[in-house]
Amino acid sequence: MHVDMNAFFASVEQRCDPALRGKPIAVVGSAKRTVVTTASYEARKLGVKTGMNKFEAKKACPSLILVIGDNRKYIDASVRILEILKSFSPKVEAYSIDEAFLDITGCLKPFGSPEALARAVKERIREGVGLTCSIGIAPNKLLAKLASDMQKPDGLVIIDEAGKAKLLEDLPVGELWGIGPRLTEHLGRLGVKTCGQLGRFPASVLRERFGIIGERLRLMGQGVYSSEVVPIGQEEEAKSVGHSTTLPADTSEKAEIKRYLLKLSEMVGARAREHCLKGGKVCLTIRYPDFYTFSRQRTLPVHTNDTRAIYASALAILESMRLRTAVRLLGVSISALAKGSGQMALFEEDRRREKLLEAMDEVNRSFGEYTVTWGTLLDEGGGSEDDTGVISPAWRPVGVKRVNVK
DNA sequence: TCTGGGGTCCTAGGACCC
């Protein structure tokens, strides 16, 4: 079963504020250069789409109400929804803040049928959280996700073994989870437009053209998909931790760029320390005003989650390049993660450093982010302004990918 | 007075080694 909350952020806002109900609204970030994260169905009807900037959205729909997103509300709703889902099946996967997969094999007895179970889930979410969702039920995750997308809002679609071939025969390949615009284009050039065609296409050609994914593409066209539901708490460890930000204005100012790098390094370091993760590599991402985006990565001599070490490495990467123009976006991430051993540092100086970071993190946990921070971040215009950016729907309510609450 | 931010996975090319 795949549960997909309908226009999640927008619906939460409409539930919280009756004045927004029935109106075209769009949830955006507080930053100057922000985009629509979610539009209400009323707004979608009038042409507002996810990813539009504020001005585009207003142009498409002058009556649009822009609402600045509030992460806490979404996490709270997400956690409550997951609690409800866990009462239906022990195997619930938190796929994103507003989507979940449930393995309902063996959970049907009290309900009699998958449909009755789904109706009970929808009822509980509506009563408990005041939101609607679309539910898809199918023999595997690929088809369940497809099914939940077929009826919105408040939908319920069941695909069974008997019905899947008929459904897939004329379905455009791009509708499938995992086949995006580029793959759709490539397949189209091979004469493959529908899932039916994909499922019958020679595996050898697909393999030659698409490598390792080719093998899976043909099976996907047939509706065959083997990945399991990954229950909460049994996810693989994260492979990278990163933050990026689009600056309020493009800049070539070295001092300003450095302050943002320090801020991003602190955000990454703090999150890594919170989860006892250390990175063996640091990656710096830069985007120019023309949207050309590139990254440079460096291997560290030792794994770290120390803000200063991350910053020093990011800065060294920056110093090693010649910037072509001003900078629009900066990003810092760490990868090659290792779980902190908990082993005490060898040298007195390192031990003192670790204690300092621990103390800072604890103060910030108790009194709020950036209660204690580096002096440079307090300088004027250094990115210390209250700029929450846009919430990321890909985040999860728990674990390393927990949404950043501010 | 354009175009967010969080990830994962795969590929290709080069360095390096035997």
Add this chain to the structure above:
DNA sequence: TCTGGGGTCCTAGGACCC
């Protein structure tokens, strides 16, 4: 009168997802 073949690791970029 010329330069094999196997492997691993690293980096950069791109496709895809919410």
